[in-house]
Amino acid sequence: MTTSPIAVAGLGVVRGRVTALDDVSFEVPAGQVVGLLGPSGCGKSTLMRSIVGVQKITSGSVSVLGEPAGSASLRSRIGYVTQAASVYEDLTVAENLRFFAAVLGVSAQRVEECVVLVDLARQRNQLVGRLSGGQRSRVSLAVALLGDPTVLVLDEPTVGLDPVLRRDLWATFHRLADAGATVLVSSHVMDEATRCDRLLVLRDGRLLVDQTPSALLESTGAHDVEAAFLAIVEAAS
């Protein structure tokens, strides 16, 4: 049994006839913000779904907090934000949060904290359907934060957000990690890589990189992560 909060070993996922993930292995230590990078369609979402335990896997193993991914006991300890904001459009921000809080069994106090955490205090009584795309994804993020999860899995949470808010959200991720949480954030924007403690780069379902950002730049001699990515892809083909 491993002590890493997230341990993936030889993970393979075949969806239909397409190999979405091929022999992916890595471990993520606690207290880090880990960036999962790669182009659209490279398997990021499938990998995240496998960790959350909602994806049928073909081979290998995924363990979270020492238990097989998807175990019932993990459900209150993992926060998961999908790419599409999975919240009710015909309810207000506060109503959405109060509902999910009741399902998780957390207090009304925590609802208020999470509204503030994602900077939606002014919109708390607005219908989610009337909010902008960025605001909606923040409602979805607030839901994931409700249960004060030990492992937070966020699928492209910063897409389409303005730079100030993006910076603030990354600061929030780091605060959570400093408090001991493990935060896995995916992005297809390579410049977000520098905000991570550690990088996983995925391409065509294979794990290309598992390094810190500075080690990646050093080993490839590139100036930025985008260039490093290109260097690695070219070296591999």
Add this chain to the structure above:
Amino acid sequence: MTTEVSARVTLAVARRVLLQLRRDRRTLAMLLVLPCAIIALLRWMFSAQTGSGFQGLAPALLALIPFVVMFLVTSVTTLRERTSGTLERLLAMPLGKADFLFGYALAFGAVAAVQSALAVGVSIWWLGLHVAGPTWLLLVVAVLDAVLGTALGLLVSAFARTEFQAVQFMPALVIPQMLLCGLFIHRDQLPGFLHAISNCLPLSYAVDAMTAVSTRTNPGVGGDLAVVAGFTVAALVLGALTLRRRTA
């Protein structure tokens, strides 16, 4: 399959579904007004005729309407829940499948109770429907029919990819039952094979129960109601099997 039921979570689901419905004023108005209007239309149709046409058809309609309406409303709402990702999110949380199903059944059962109370009230006190048995029993049958509709709606939502497909299950599953339930021809006058089929359809028992309550002072509808409840439980269990925590 998670079998434990949490009252807190079940009630939270029911409250949330009702809150969403309250936001949708137009749907709510249609749910409550439409059944009354349809029964009134039926009464009007027979107003120029002598005989007991209205008396014969109204009870069947009172059984049919909550079933059809709740079937449609539930299949579309749950499908939305499946496609928007909120179901996947809920199933990744400590939520029992039974909490989800019972929450829906509770919310729509409550709406059906109000809906049927209005339709029954309008039928008896305004349109002059004569009910030989106890009126409350008429309501119980209507609510059970509605919950059956909800359970079947939950089940078929698993087999539809779009709301368009979900709505198509109405004619596929409901209209044959309507034809064979005794509304058009008494079930015992159907050709033998069709009679046998009608014996296997839940709506037949719902309509039988409704007719019995309206025509007999001491209707023994326990058996009919048990069959309707049995179909409801079966649909809920099958529905629970379609709520997958892990998908391909």
